[in-house]
Amino acid sequence: MIKSLIIGDLVAKIPIIQGGMGVGISRSSLASAVAKAGGIGIISGAQVGYDEDDFESNTLAANLRALRKHIHKAKQDSLGGVIGLNLMVAMNNYEDHVKEAISAGVDLIISGAGLPTKLPSFVKNTTVKIAPIVSTSKAASVILKMWDRKENATADLIVVEGPKAGGHLGYSNDELDNIDDINYDEEFIKILEVAKTYGEKYNKEIPVVAAGGISSPSDVKKYIDLGASGVQVGTRFVATHECDAHENFKMKYVNATEDDIQIVKSPVGLPGRAIKNKFLDEVSISRPKITKCYNCLIPCNPKDTPYCISKALINAAKGDIDNALLFCGNDAYKVDRLYSVDEVIKELTSML
Known part of the structure; x- marks a missing residue:
């Protein structure tokens, strides 16, 4: 039986988070399809309003308007499924995006590309859950220690992104040139211990999710068996009919x-x-x-x-x-055709 991914009072029947992919790759269409299927759908906040009429002349307003629109649409189309937002700390106007998302009713904010030092204060007195993206146990310890000391708060979820992920990576070029020397599994186990320490302090379960290069049922099973509460998957969801990206982009994956x-x-x-x-x-x-x-x-x-x-x-x-x-x-080169979101989820969980 497949075990649900539980983040406080949020329950996803399928322990899969769809990775946030910008610009415009994961918006309301993909996120709602994943959430409706029982997973957690994630909207990327990176230039989410790129196709708004006034994006060129009024970029921030267009992005905030689009963010609200896509959160509302994803919640509606997923029939109340779990919808999250991925935001890079390195973004300008980070706080504006966080506050707009909270106001729009987002369930979860996942944040990386920097230390989300103030994120707990932004969600204080709300039901919104927060999750840092980390690549090392050191980074996990630094963030959780900082939140504990300065905000008297801790994470609701931790996403551990490995070196095989897409987009911006939390590794140096030298590390990626010697990718086989990176012991992701060892770091993952150490991060489970960090999560346990702070979970005990705050009397809560802090689920830890594996991410980066997870594309097969055996990958999913491996990390669940290792102690992960779930996995985050990006690439497999790009090559779906429901993905928000243009067909040309999806086919580059298929043909790569x-x-x-x-x-x-x-x-x-x-x-x-x-x-x-x-x-x-x-x-x-x-x-x-x-x-x-x-x-x-x-x-x-x-x-x-x-x-x-x-x-x-x-x-x-x-x-x-x-x-x-x-x-x-x-x-990405392993993708052989376009799938439906339901097909991807059914395949990825087939060994659980």
């Missing part, structure tokens, strides 16, 4: 080979994993003209950034794949 997937350096200095394409070839040689700064990420300086990451990711969501940054997980 193992050699097409490479580590890239993002304009904000973080390594990422993406599918090789014309865009990556061109930006390795010359810097494209940047006509507008979307003020999306704190570490980005438009004067010296190699390219605009917002524009590159928006192009991906819209299907302009030759001029796009195509983030993906390590196992």
Whole structure:
């Protein structure tokens, strides 16, 4: 029998969280389908309003409006399923997005790409659950110790992202070049102990979820057996009919080979994993003209950034794949066709 993923008073019958993928890859369509199927659907808060009419002229307002709209729609279409938001701490206007999501009725906020130091204070006196994304036991200890000391609070969930994930990664380029030397399983077990320590202090269960490169039923079973309360999956949900991305983007996953997937350096200095394409070839040689700064990420300086990451990711969501940054997980090449969300979930849980 499949064991539910329980986060305080939130109950997901299927212990799968769909990873938050931006720009525009996981919005209300994908998130609601996963939540309706019994998992936890996650909307990415990164430039979520990229297709609003006033996005170019009034970016923040467009994003906040779209965030509210997609949370409401996902809650409605999932028939009351669990809907969360993924927000990068490195985003400009992070607090505005958190407060808008809380007001819109989001159930869970998952946050990485930096230390979400103030997140507990933002959700104080609400029912919204919070989860940091970490890659090491050291990072988990630092965040939970900080929250304990400064906010008298702790995590409701911990997401442990391994080196095989897509998008921005919490590892150095050197570490990713020697990926076999990273002992993710050992770190995961250490993080289970960190969660247990703070769970006992706050008299609550802090579920720990494995993430990064989880694409098969055996992957899911492995981490559940290791002590995970669930898994987070991104790549497999991109190649679904319900995914919010353009069909061209989905088919790049279907048609990718193992050699097409490479580590890239993002304009904000973080390594990422993406599918090789014309865009990556061109930006390795010359810097494209940047006509507008979307003020999306704190570490980005438009004067010296190699390219605009917002524009590159928006192009991906819209299907302009030759001029796009195509983030993906390590196992994207294993995707052989487009599936329904129900098919993916049924397959991934087939060994539980």
